[in-house]
Amino acid sequence: MNDMSTPGLDTLSAVPFYQPVGNECELFEYAFRKRLPLLIKGPTGCGKTRFVAHMAARLARPLITVACHDDLTAADLVGRHLIGDGQTVWSDGPLTRAVREGGICYLDEIVEARKDTTVVLHPLTDDRRILPIERTGEELQAPDDFMLVVSYNPGYQNLLKSLKPSTRQRFVAISFDFPPAALEEKIVIAETGVSPLVARQLVNLAGHLRQLKDHDLEEAASTRLLVYAASLVQAGCDPVAACEAALVESLTDDKDTAEALLEVIKATF
């Protein structure tokens, strides 16, 4: 079976911290109430997964997350027959579990999944809200508290890897980006307990590094990496060394680019 991140159902856990940037929390609630599927677009490490975890806890629904990859098949989502003790037993996949139990199913980086995989989502994402399971002959009707949420990073997109319009047009969509500086500082402080001065320096630095993105880096310095750098500083690490480990080495393998990033870092601290 393919490796999937399908953490257990923890409906009653505390609501994870999420700093809203706009009206995304309200939009999520409206979509949930109206049983509409949601598409979240945005670069890696900008808060998409945290947002979904926060909303699932707020709405007191179990969250089932699947990290999509290019081997992900429809059976990985829906389920398969397993053989054990000479018997064949049906085992629900994560999507089927979420439909049966009325949870939020979050398919992270949906464009990574094989094209035929997304087809199983179609009858679930229109007003029929059904999941046909060919292998068992079942046709599950999604309960009111089932919600499908998918995300993708438009930065990675190319012609081969994009959502088909017929899939994409079935979702209400929200665009995410890195938070404005003042909010990103709040996030870094809340996540790590670092001082406001260090948070400000890190966020300033990220601003400079993000301007380099289109020139030398495939991906921008994310909020996630800032949180990592701040955690290292909070643990007692020298800020330049922390940024080198959390930002430079994570963002590039190219020596010249790394040196240029390090110069920007040294100028900040």
Ligand code: ADP
């Ligand atoms: P994505 O799913 O977009 O790749 P994540 O949701 O995993 O990114 O975010 C990475 C980390 O950044 C989180 O673990 C959290 O520490 C921090 N983060 C980013 N945005 C926010 C936010 N708005 N509120 C709280 N934490 C955030």
